[in-house]
Amino acid sequence: MEGELVLLDFWPSMFGMRTRIALAEKQIKYEYREEDLRNKSALLLQMNPVHKKIPVLIHNGKPVCESLIQVQYIDEVWNDRAPLLPSNPYQRATARFWADFVDKKIYDLGAKIWRSKGEEQEAAKKEFIECLKLLEGELGDKPYFGGKDFGYVDVALVPFYSWFYAYEKCGKFSIEAECPKLIAWAKRCMQKESVAKSLPDPEKIYDFVLQLKKAFGIE
């Protein structure tokens, strides 16, 4: 079933982290290859000619692109262990909806927080917190978005936790003060080996962001 698996990735990418977590949850062996995004490999360009982006999961020579598509693929192929999507159709639709919400909102708002300042940054911070509060509402009193078990929405969202420290430093605010339940959820996820070994140290992410700001000439 396993065959040959290669993951083309970039260590700070939240999207790559999702695929790493899914592979770890299923205890699947794979080869991790770090891409230099300023100098993309021939393999990356060949395997994702449309978007030229990481992560790319290559299974027996065939590429799967887009992190949530990869997570679903992994869940469907290795369907004998650690299920990520619920089996009930309505719960599946709900899980897909919230993972898609994370995709539509969280990345762009987070990027605005570290890239901008003044009014634009304040607006981004406000909307970011609103989105996190919506997610808190969806989580409710459950230990995970998946219920009693870690699942698809947890995988989709938890990588952003490694970026929260950078957002907080750049935006001069505390996410925990606004969304304590969500931070409690994130810390719970970090107790899982699959998550802990897939997320980089938030300090390293912050250093990376500072380097990016310098490179882009952002104050």
Added chain:
Amino acid sequence: MATGEVKVLGSWSSPYVMRARIALHIKSVNYKFIEEKLSEGKSELLLKSNPVYKKIPVLIHGDKPVNESLIIIQYIDDTWPSAPSILPSDPYERAVARFWAAYLDEKWFPSVTSVGIADEEEAKKAGISQMEEGLALMEEAFGKCSKGKGFFGGDEIGFLDIAFGSFLGWLRVTEKINGIGLIDEAKTPALVSWAERFCSHAAVKDVMPDFDKLTEFGKMLFPKIRALAGTR
């Protein structure tokens, strides 16, 4: 599990709403179509059923709402699993179908609307060029996905047929308004015959909007969106 009556909140002109209806037709599921009069503001039912985005389509099964058209299609396939299947059965083929559907929604259709609302030649040309690039990709994808059969899904229309085919109305309107051919025999021969097959399919033909009506609607709508974009 959700049971009970099925309703679809939508409008006749929306490709996303079409997707939900085609999927229900494929499964022979009876439903009530509730037309949102978009010019009259959003109904209470819409706001209650889709509080996050306040957008159509919404599928309501019993009292449970499902939002986002591609998620709705998958919900329909999961809930009424009897043949015909909408998603491919092979996980890799599913990943490919999902990839192209996401590409169409995130990259390709925005270029279609950009042509509609462009008020300068440069912007229009750029949009048309992007549309053409995308169609070339879809022509190639059709070859790989269909494996010699009539649809992206093979013998029967599937997930990607629905995702892409629902945009044909607006594609044709863009061709008409701008006097260009985008899906044509010279550039995209496979897509020409696929489009004919798709539009005449039993699950599709009753919900494909009338071409003249959609053209008139587009001519009315684009200047409005342009004006709104200008005021931001």
